[in-house]
Amino acid sequence: xxxxxxxxxxxxxxxxxxxxxxxxxxxxxxxxxxxxxxxxxxxxxxxxxxxxxxxxxxxxxxxxxxxxxxxxxxxxxxxxxxxxxxxxxxxxxxxxxxxxxxxxxxxxxxxxxxxxxxxxxxxxxxxxxxxxxxxxxxxxxxxxxxxxxxxxxxxxxxxx
Amino acid sequence: xxxxxxxxxxxxxxxxxxxxxxxxxxxxxxxxxxxxxxxxxxxxxxxxxxxxxxxxxxxxxxxxxxxxxxxxxxxxxxxxxxxxxxxxxxxxxxxxxxxxxxxxxxxxxxxxxxxxxxxxxxxxxxxxxxxxxxxxxxxxxxxxxxxxxxxxxxxxxxxxxxxxxxxxxxxxxxxxxxxxxxxxxxxxxxxxxxxxxxxxxxxxxxxxxxxxxxxxxxxxxxxxxxxxxxxxxxxxxxxxxxxxxxxxxxxxxxxxxxxxxxxxxxxxxxxxxxxxxxxxxxxxxxxxxxxxxxxxxxxxxxxxxxxxxxxxxxxxxxxxxxxxxxx
Numbered sequence: 172x173x174x175x176x177x178x179x180x181x182x183x184x185x186x187x188x189x190x191x192x193x194x195x196x197x198x199x200x201x202x203x204x205x206x207x208x209x210x211x212x213x214x215x216x217x218x219x220x221x222x223x224x225x226x227x228x229x230x231x232x233x234x235x236x237x238x239x240x241x242x243x244x245x246x247x248x249x250x251x252x253x254x255x256x257x258x259x260x261x262x263x264x265x266x267x268x269x270x271x272x273x274x275x276x277x278x279x280x281x282x283x284x285x286x287x288x289x290x291x292x293x294x295x296x297x298x299x300x301x302x303x304x305x306x307x308x309x310x311x312x313x314x315x316x317x318x319x320x321x322x323x324x325x326x327x328x329x330x331x
Numbered sequence: 332x333x334x335x336x337x338x339x340x341x342x343x344x345x346x347x348x349x350x351x352x353x354x355x356x357x358x359x360x361x362x363x364x365x366x367x368x369x370x371x372x373x374x375x376x377x378x379x380x381x382x383x384x385x386x387x388x389x390x391x392x393x394x395x396x397x398x399x400x401x402x403x404x405x406x407x408x409x410x411x412x413x414x415x416x417x418x419x420x421x422x423x424x425x426x427x428x429x430x431x432x433x434x435x436x437x438x439x440x441x442x443x444x445x446x447x448x449x450x451x452x453x454x455x456x457x458x459x460x461x462x463x464x465x466x467x468x469x470x471x472x473x474x475x476x477x478x479x480x481x482x483x484x485x486x487x488x489x490x491x492x493x494x495x496x497x498x499x500x501x502x503x504x505x506x507x508x509x510x511x512x513x514x515x516x517x518x519x520x521x522x523x524x525x526x527x528x529x530x531x532x533x534x535x536x537x538x539x540x541x542x543x544x545x546x547x548x549x550x551x552x553x554x555x556x557x558x559x560x561x562x563x564x565x566x567x568x569x570x571x572x573x574x575x576x577x578x579x580x581x582x583x584x585x586x587x588x589x590x591x592x593x594x595x596x597x598x599x600x601x602x603x604x605x606x607x608x609x610x611x612x613x614x615x616x617x618x619x620x621x622x623x624x625x626x627x628x629x630x631x632x633x634x635x636x637x638x639x640x641x642x643x644x645x646x647x648x649x650x651x652x653x654x655x656x657x658x
Contacts (some may be wrong), residue, residue, distance in 0.1 A: 268651060
């Protein structure tokens with residue numbers, strides 16, 4: 172088996188369109204990369220930017236949001252909010268050193284099982300090419316204390 | 332009975348928090364009547380050795396302002412934790428990392444190079460950078476080490492309470508001091524300010540339209556600001572919807588938008604994410620190109636949304652690694 176990096180991708184799919192499309196892809200026996208972990212939400216507009224940041228911070232290499240096409244939102248305009256937030260979030264992620272290809276928003280209707288396959292495969296290939304996202308551990312009194320102990324231990328071993 | 336001992340210390344901050352204590356004006360005399368100020372480097376001549384000589388927990392409470400970014404600040408923070416029963420993170424820098432926390436967008440080496448070599452007003456032909464140790468004819472000189480990452484106080488030591496603000500409003504300081512003296516403190520970990528958004532208490536809230544939509548975001552110098560109308564409606568990036576109240580809308584009264592110094596309300600983990608979410612939601616556009624036209628006008632998104640809170644945000648600093656080496 173080739174020793175290649177398998178990206179972890181967290182996917183937020185809306186209940187009314189993209190999640191059904193993923194279901195359809197399954198019942199149609201379409202094969203696609205097994206790298207996504209799907210979280211079902213009622214609407215793409217429910218995706219708080221905090222969810223995306225948290226996914227990255229907890230080890231995701233990519234985050235995909237799937238919603239209804241413009242004009243098709245079950246709640247009228249949730250997907251437009253998702254689109255606007257995604258635009259600004261992408262800018263912030265880029266400035267924070269997280270490449271654009273790691274974050275993606277796609278409109279996939281309930282009938283587009285095949286689009287789930289192409290989008291997921293394409294995203295997995297792109298994130299695989301980028302490699303893993305190595306974010307440092309956030310400091311906390313515990314982390315800092317552990318680090319201090321490690322430094323002290325290393326110094327002791329080094330005879331300093 | 333002896334009076335409880337109180338300490339003040341500052342780490343990486345501008346000094347405005349010390350001013351806020353002085354802003355208590357005559358009320359500071361009431362505080363001094365009730366407590367013994369045992370350590371306050373800005374105002375009183377006590378040294379580190381005086382604190383080190385105290386018994387553990389000898390001080391009742393210590394107010395620490397500023398972020399932590401040097402080995403000296405880290406050491407002092409630990410010492411205060413040891414000697415004080417309560418630690419109160421005082422001000423935005425101590426609470427969330429503050430303005431110094433924006434240094435987490437770069438790393439130590441880039442920062443030192445920029446400040447000591449590249450800035451146009453600097454003449455440093457020998458490229459001399461500050462060193463932790465330097466030998467001169469009189470002996471050896473030392474400086475504290477500069478950390479690569481700026482931290483909030485609670486990322487270094489356990490913190491009991493937070494007094495938010497840049498600087499904390501006098502009213503909140505008075506309320507906190509009164510609560511401490513009366514032993515009427517809320518649960519540990521509380522932020523000592525109301526847990527509602529500033530919009531709730533905004534004097535202009537009645538002018539905020541039912542459905543707020545902004546077609547162009549502007550900066551304060553670009554427009555004549557109407558002193559009565561909701562600032563967001565005027566296109567200014569006011570952080571009121573996501574910022575904790577408690578400041579009596581001081582900036583709004585000064586006809587300037589809120590910049591978010593009191594931090595988020597209790598249930599929010601990442602101020603900047605919530606701020607960008609709120610701002611993006613009110614952009615008056617539905618097509619991708621038009622959305623870009625409205626939102627790309629926002630100058631310095633990180634400095635706007637994470638002005639005071641980058642070190643305590645979910646990502647906390649700019650990612651410097653790439654995924655090379657895998658494929």
